[in-house]
Amino acid sequence: MVEKRTSVSTGTTRRSLLAATGVGAATALAGCTGGSSDGGQTTVRMRTSTSSTTAYGANQGLASAVNDQTDDLFVEAQTSQGTEANIGALQSEDAEMVYIQNWSAYDVQQGNDPYDQLNFDMVQVFHYYDLPWFFITNSSDLETLSDIGADTKVSPTPKGSGTAPALEKALGYAASDYERVSVGYGSQGSAMNENQLDVGVGTLMNFAANPSWLQQTASEVDMKVLDVEDSTAQAWQDDERLLSQTVDTGQIENATTPGEIAAPTFAYNFVARNDLDYDTVYDFLTAMHEKKAELTEYHGLLATFESNDFWVKNMYDGVPFHPAAADFYKDELGVWSEDFERADEK
CATH class of the missing domain: 3.40.190.10 (Periplasmic binding protein-like II)
Incomplete structure (x- = not known):
């Protein structure tokens, strides 16, 4: 069955193409990492900062909004001691998405200490705040x-x-x-x-x-x-x-x-491993976008997501987008730029 999605593009989306050709997402993307799955529900663990920060409070609101919108995902907002710990959580696969800022993104991209021994390719998912x-x-x-x-x-x-x-x-x-x-x-x-x-x-x-x-x-x-x-x-x-x-x-x-x-x-953006499951990322962004008009009710900081352009504001040069995020921004929001880079699928 073809999954219907509202799209600003008249072209065929990558997901509808998979469905139309009879290739299930689980088969097509076998081997990709993702959150733990319990009875068909996938857990997405997100890490920002300590419990007293606005970043964590807003992430709690974001998690609640996505959880209210879909039964396919369970989003869990988790605390963290900061950027270095967040990258470490991706390395150990203890989180699916984490936020970092442009200063650290540069160090990751350049392979600078303490990020010179990473075993994954980092990709961008969405902009969080400035x-x-x-x-x-x-x-x-x-x-x-x-x-x-x-x-x-x-x-x-x-x-x-x-x-x-x-x-x-x-x-x-x-x-x-x-x-x-x-x-x-x-x-x-x-x-x-x-x-x-x-x-x-x-x-x-x-x-x-x-x-x-x-x-x-x-x-x-x-x-x-x-x-x-x-x-x-x-x-x-x-x-x-x-x-x-x-x-x-x-x-x-x-x-x-x-x-x-x-x-x-x-610029604080959420990033992930490139091998994070395609459908997990696409479904997350879809649920979040479907809730965008109500996000401010979950936390005031989230009001900026009412603008589609905000989702890709101040993205990091030289860091590609997760393939699902790239397709979502191109096919659903119409905010993809030719200056952006789409990561190869794993």
């Missing part, structure tokens, strides 16, 4: 990043965070020398008041949502967003390791801002 970062202060002496000097105490996110290496690299284009300190996100305001911190960081999730810890900082000090000089912005744009995009800081309440500025941006 975090553009900017630098904040309460100092009247600082206006731009270039004003930072050797005695300026700067915390470009806490030491050990996955974001720190990228922000340290970005900051280096404007300030070659400063005092590196480590302050938690929610402690930046008090640290500034105690003269333990001169410059901290802020972000707007998906370029709009103001995190509670940034609101807290703005309520504790006369917060100011530092401007970025054109030469620094251009250096960020030219650096292949950095993703630099424009963010409107004028939307931040209780803060003095320069308006639109360049911002080192982290």
